[in-house]
Amino acid sequence: MSALRRHVLANGMTILLKEVWHAPICSWWMLYRVGSRDETAGMTGAAHWVEHMMFRGTERFPMGRMDGAIDRLGGIWNAQTAQDYTAYYSTLPVAHVQLALEAEADRMRNLMFLAEDVEAERRIILAERRSAANDPLFALDERMNHCAFTKHGYRHEILGNEEDLQRMDREPLWRFYRQHYVPENVIGVAVGAFESERMLAMIAQHFDAEQYAGITSASAPLPAKRLPVEPAQSSERRFNVEWDGENEFLEMAYRVPSATHEDWYALSVLASLLAGPSGPGSGNVDNRSCRLYEALVKTGRAVAIDGNLSPRCDPYLYHLTITLQHGRDLAEVEGIALAEIERMRAGEIRDDELSRAKKQTRALFAYSSEGVTGQGFWLSFAENLAGYEWFERYVQRIDAVSGEQVQRVARQYFRPEQRIIGWLRARA
Secondary structure: OOOOEEEEOOOOOEEEEEEOOOOOEEEEEEEEOOOHHHOOOOOOOHHHHHHHHOOOEOOOOEOOHHHHHHHHOOOEEEEEEOOOOEEEEEEEEHHHHHHHHHHHHHHHHOOOOOHHHHHHHHHHHHHHHHHHHOOHHHHHHHHHHHHHOOOOHHHOOOOOOHHHHHHOOHHHHHHHHHHHOOHHHEEEEEEEOOOHHHHHHHHHHHHOOHHHHHHOOOOOOOOOOOOOOOOOOOOOEEEEEEEOOOOOEEEEEEEEOOOOOOOHHHHHHHHHHHHOOOOOOOOOOOOOOOHHHHHHHOOOOEEEEEEEEOOOOOOEEEEEEEEEOOOOOHHHHHHHHHHHHHHHHHOOOOHHHHHHHHHHHHHHHHHHHOOHHHHHHHHHHHHHHOOOHHHHOHHHHHHOOOHHHHHHHHHHHOOHHHEEEEEEEEOO
């Protein structure tokens, strides 16, 4: 495996390069250190809206040109907005990677940002928001974050509040773009079949050239990260949601530290023991051996169990979602789930289940990082989170977790006063 190389261009843009010679392809990622957590009142949904505007084109690359070009090359070109970042990526034959570099460099500086395009995207995003609101789990998650966070930007839904989406116009969105889409706020990552020196020279040609000096913080000061500190929670919080469907859901969340905290790795193993593998990664790793599956699904009280421990830059939540079997009682299912959590906090953890939980956690991570696109994502994500070493050392840190550490973090973080519980009931 080739060593990773890190560079910082003269304009402050961070570059990570990793040579992977399995196939003649390359994945180029640009992660901007801005997401929904950076939004202020009245501007929720701005990060996601600007992501949409990035595909509305420039004079050099008008809307649709890159889509067609990438399709003809058999590549992919897409983006994602999250709480901690906004990322854009291309994976294509390495011989054509310059096309991706040219397009990303151009739209960092030269978006047309036409008023009619802003209005067109308003309609699209509002439709996306209304469609999502019809999903009971979206409604449950949104209420959960509103209940859990009273100050911090993690309370904002990535899609934004509908009232803000109705009111925002071009000017604040343009300022958001111009403030955050600057070189020193970007992590550029290339993974693929290239020589690092040649790739670095190509990147510098497009992103460190004199014409990009005008979009550094000298002309548009990069906002300081002064996110509100979330007040400590001192007692259990609860909420209820009603909807018109038949299924009912229970969601529980516990406050956990950021992914930079040393306890995060033991919490990741704990999450796997309790509700199945979680943390960074995605893939087909089942959870039928986890404790809550045994207690609720195999006994016919629940249809599905889902646990989610997502790495975040700031303290966040471990989410646990239970889909009830039709006709089952929410209070009964909650009682059984809480009893299993208390058993985890007080009881012993067998060596065989600890070993299985680690294996499942490693597998989940491996499935999402085996290709160049996945590696490009995780390297950019980790660099934004805590430095790219977080990605490279993740498996080693998981392997080092002991049963005693898992019990300690269960007792410390899964306390009753640190949880939020939401019921989604079918409307009578």
